[in-house]
Amino acid sequence: MRTLLTTVMLLGAALSPSTDAGASIEQVIDEEMPASGVPGLAYAMVDGETVATGARGVREAGTDLPVTPDTPFLTGSISKSFTALAVMQLVEAGLVDLDDPISAHLDEFAGGPAADVTVRQLLSHTSGYSTLQGNSSPVGPSDAPANTPGEMWEYSNTNYQILGRLIEAESGDDFGTYVEERILAPLGMDDSFVSDGAAHKEMAVGHTSWFWTKRPLEDRSTSREGAAQGGVVATAADLALYLKMMMNGENDVLSAEGKATMMRPASDASPFYGFGWFIDTTAGTVWHSGSTPGVETLAALSPDAGRAALVLVNGGSGLGFGETTQLRDRVIAAALGTPEPETGSRWAQQALFIGLVLLPIAYAASMVWAWRHRTALRAKRRGFGLFSLWFPLATTIAAAAVLLWIMPNLLGAPLGTILLFQPDVGLLLIASAVMGVVWAVFRLGVAYSGKRAEAVKSEEPALSQV
Numbered sequence: 001m002r003t004l005l006t007t008v009m010l011l012g013a014a015l016s017p018s019t020d021a022g023a024s025i026e027q028v029i030d031e032e033m034p035a036s037g038v039p040g041l042a043y044a045m046v047d048g049e050t051v052a053t054g055a056r057g058v059r060e061a062g063t064d065l066p067v068t069p070d071t072p073f074l075t076g077s078i079s080k081s082f083t084a085l086a087v088m089q090l091v092e093a094g095l096v097d098l099d100d101p102i103s104a105h106l107d108e109f110a111g112g113p114a115a116d117v118t119v120r121q122l123l124s125h126t127s128g129y130s131t132l133q134g135n136s137s138p139v140g141p142s143d144a145p146a147n148t149p150g151e152m153w154e155y156s157n158t159n160y161q162i163l164g165r166l167i168e169a170e171s172g173d174d175f176g177t178y179v180e181e182r183i184l185a186p187l188g189m190d191d192s193f194v195s196d197g198a199a200h201k202e203m204a205v206g207h208t209s210w211f212w213t214k215r216p217l218e219d220r221s222t223s224r225e226g227a228a229q230g231g232v233v234a235t236a237a238d239l240a241l242y243l244k245m246m247m248n249g250e251n252d253v254l255s256a257e258g259k260a261t262m263m264r265p266a267s268d269a270s271p272f273y274g275f276g277w278f279i280d281t282t283a284g285t286v287w288h289s290g291s292t293p294g295v296e297t298l299a300a301l302s303p304d305a306g307r308a309a310l311v312l313v314n315g316g317s318g319l320g321f322g323e324t325t326q327l328r329d330r331v332i333a334a335a336l337g338t339p340e341p342e343t344g345s346r347w348a349q350q351a352l353f354i355g356l357v358l359l360p361i362a363y364a365a366s367m368v369w370a371w372r373h374r375t376a377l378r379a380k381r382r383g384f385g386l387f388s389l390w391f392p393l394a395t396t397i398a399a400a401a402v403l404l405w406i407m408p409n410l411l412g413a414p415l416g417t418i419l420l421f422q423p424d425v426g427l428l429l430i431a432s433a434v435m436g437v438v439w440a441v442f443r444l445g446v447a448y449s450g451k452r453a454e455a456v457k458s459e460e461p462a463l464s465q466v
Contacts, residue, residue: 024334025045025331025335026054027334028327028330028331028334029041029056029331032326032330033057035327036317036322036323037213038214038314038315039059039214040055040056040067040071040204040313041311041314041327042054042056042068042071042204042235042236042311043309043335044069044239044240044309044310045307045308045335046243046306047306049244051237053069053237054069055071055236059071059203059205060216060314061214061216062216069237070191070237071235072191072200072203072233072235073204073233073234073235073236073295073312074195074203074204074206074231074232075232075233075234076290076291076292077157077230077288078234078239078297078310079227079228079229079230079290080288081246081277082179082183082232082276083160083164083175083228084123084262084275084276085183085253086182087123087163087167087275088254088261089253089254089258090171091119091258092254092255095170096166098119098120100119101116102119102122102162102166105166105170106162106165106169112142113142113145114127114141114143114144114145114149116149117149118150120266121159122160122162122166123159123266123275123276124153124266124267124273125153125154125155125156125159126149126150126151126154126269126270127145127156128146128152129146129147129154129158129159130146130156132412132413133158134155134156134157134158134229136414138161138225139158150267153269153271153272157226161226161228163228164228167228175228176195179232183253186252187238187242189242191234192238192239194227194232195222195223195226195227195231195232196222196224197222199220199222203220203222204312205217206292206293206314207314207315207316208293208294208316208420209321209423209425210424211357212318212322213322214294214315214316216294217293217294230290230292236311236312239312243308243310244308245259246259246301246308247301247303247306261274261275262277263286263301265279265281276288284304284305285300285301285302285336286300286303287299287300287332289328291421293420294316295312295313295314296317296328297313297328298310298311300336302336302338307335307336307337308336309331309336311327311331313327316421316422317422318422318425319350319356319422319425320347320353321346321353326341326343353425353428356425356428356429357428359428359431359432359435360428363432363435363436363438363439364435366439367442367443370439370442371446374446377389377446377447378446389443389444389447392439392443393440393441393444396436399432399436400433400437403429403432404433415430
């Protein structure tokens with residue numbers, strides 16, 4: 001395994017942890033890491049040829065296994081830049097043209113609704129596939145894009161799932177083999193690899209949010225299926241080599257012009273995204289974040305300044321609580337020497353989470369109240385009283401649809417995906433939806449069971465006289 005000495009230059013170099021930049025990063029970590037609740041993190045900074053790395057915490061909560069700059073993390077959607085780089089290699093080899101329809105390379109798309117979607121549109125998220133499609137089950141050739149291709153930008157994992165298949169079709173290698181042999185190995189990323197479906201004990205363990213805490217994932221296996229969209233596993237030290245390559249202006253694993261093309265707006269429909277990179281035209285930076293269950297990442301480059309930084313954390317954000325965004329953004333800002341990011345209030349998200357916690361409790365308390373006031377409920381026999389008995393059932397069914405279907409779809413993530421990334425939020429959505437309907441049904445049961453009992457009792461004298 002590569003040691004820290006091979007990736008950190010001599011003490012006193014421009015970005016070593018003993019300098020102002022390094023110290024400010026350590027200060028940011030001191031300030032932000034406790035609030036984020038992440039068990040561990042690793043970071044790297046690049047300034048020209050100089051690289052510095054650092055790490056804090058542990059690979060898994062409750063253990064003494066330290067995170068180091070050589071600890072592999074699942075990088076999430078930073079992987080899209082690797083996939084885009086692989087596609088650009090095929091373009092420069094003459095095997096693919098950016099404006100080719102995908103059906104020219106993948107026969108299964110011929111004659112289908114996405115036959116004319118181009119490679120450029122897939123790379124730049126202008127294919128018409130939606131965020132929801134990308135966060136749901138894999139899209140097949142017979143599935144139509146949600147929007148008209150080429151007209152609008154919408155981030156979708158589906159684009160890079162398809163590009164992964166394109167790479168395999170044109171190279172003759174599986175995606176993991178191609179990336180490892182054509183990108184990772186030439187760059188010396190010796191401790192990094194592509195998700196292969198197996199569990200790797202040396203990796204940082206993901207921790208998902210769980211009611212103001214974080215708990216480690218039980219399933220530690222990697223996903224071969226999601227490799228092209230988010231399955232590159234890399235260390236902070238190795239990713240620094242990758243970011244250096246993207247800024248070096250040299251022809252190596254890709255031509256200098258090819259790299260520049262990746263970091264420019266892809267089209268009029270994609271003014272802030274190139275090929276595998278977001279673009280901040282105001283700041284002159286490119287960046288990409290990554291999020292997989294229990295792991296969140298961020299990498300950013302300032303090509304003109306020759307500076308880059310990345311941070312990897314093994315904890316997923318909660319809803320308003322235990323978020324990692326401020327930690328990651330501030331580390332990057334400290335490393336690049338850019339202004340501190342504005343930190344908006346999270347009170348709305350926190351209030352929503354607290355509301356979701358309290359709602360099932362309120363429904364349970366309301367059932368106790370209904371039982372204690374069952375006489376009044378049973379007196380509701382006609383008119384508005386009867387309406388007040390049945391109306392809550394309709395409203396709670398509607399609320400359940402909002403919580404379990406409409407709200408997740410608006411967020412671009414089905415309920416199953418929410419349960420993977422934020423299991424506490426997913427559980428609360430289910431509990432709130434179910435408890436609301438149970439409360440409404442319970443009220444009706446209390447009201448009508450009493451009415452039947454009273455009806456039977458009123459008939460008993462008449463029957464005794466027969």
